[in-house]
Amino acid sequence: MLEITGSFRFQGKPVRCREYGSGLVNRTYCVSCDSGAKYILQRVNREAFQDPPALMNNIDKIIRYLKPRARSPRETLSLVATVDEGIYARDEAGEFWRAYDYIADSICLERADGPAVFYESGLAYGRFLEMLSSFPLRELTETIPRFHDTVFRYERFKDTVRRDPLGRLREVREEIDFALSREPFAALFMELLRRGALPLRVTHNDTKLNNVLFDRRTRRALCVIDLDTVMPGLIMNDFGDAIRFGANSAAEDETDLSLVELDLELFRAFTGGFIESCGGQMTELERELLPAGVKMMTLECGVRFLTDYLEGDTYFQTEYPEHNRDRCRAQFALFRDLEKKEAEMVRIVRGKGT
Ligand code: ADP
């Protein structure tokens, strides 16, 4: 049993603790107690999040704000207090830990098995944004500065290419050339933001399908989880990251690139749910740029995987040495397909009523 379980006010005595989920950044465990109660216990990744106490304050504020607005208790996460009434615990190694109630009768999906669940996830992410639309932005810390500043991501990438710390450059020349060829596009949102044409909103910023929990029986979306990156951001990026991950007809790290493409049926389903729940708050420009958000998040994610590969896999958890390279290749393959299907995406978005 992990010693840190003793720091939380769990109901009963923890009797089982196992690694859980498939997140690429934090370490997650599922703890079961002799009372039957279950919890999610997480160690916050200090490489990714420089100020865990500030991050935990963000999460606490967001949850407190959402609770009274939610339709049911299973629609929001609930933090478990520590024995000294805190919202996180620290172990001897200085690591930060937090615990949530396990959301009962929920399932987490890595792939959309059809349009119905993906529509549901669109509703859930849109509703999450809608519920937070009046949350005061200045109360949130940027937990990862410049997280979706794609221009900054490119600066880092080019710096890593210059340094080539592991001598991996020659294995990814094609990917580097591809990334550089699309660099002008990467500035689109940051430029519009600088000109004041886009509003900053409270956004989730990590809208993978596996960050929504579904009801096991009804398969309706229940709860948006993984609140580490909830901070000021752009609505197109939340839309885009969800499509990048969930409407890809293959996995994020697929090595058979002929399988990687945008599934337009899934795209249509998510778009319907998203616009239905938060279309009312979007400006015309935001709405028009939703397909560009899909391209932006796919390109940015590919560049982040490539940078991490060149850096020696210091950020994303990997299962084999070329994992980040393969993830990058799959993202760039998807990006090429998105370029081909952009006009169709625009047509679908325009066709959805608010
Ligand atoms: P990461 O930041 O590493 O992605 P997440 O917060 O997304 O971590 O959690 C990892 C996985 O744990 C999720 O994909 C989900 O399967 C599960 N999970 C997280 N929180 C809960 C919860 N409150 N109830 C049930 N399952 C959860």
Ligand code: GN1
């Ligand atoms: C990380 O933590 P997880 O697995 O939900 C990453 C996202 C990436 C994603 C790629 C804080 O998400 O930005 O898009 O991996 N989260 C962070 O799978 O960097």
Ligand code: MG
């Ligand atoms: Mg997650």
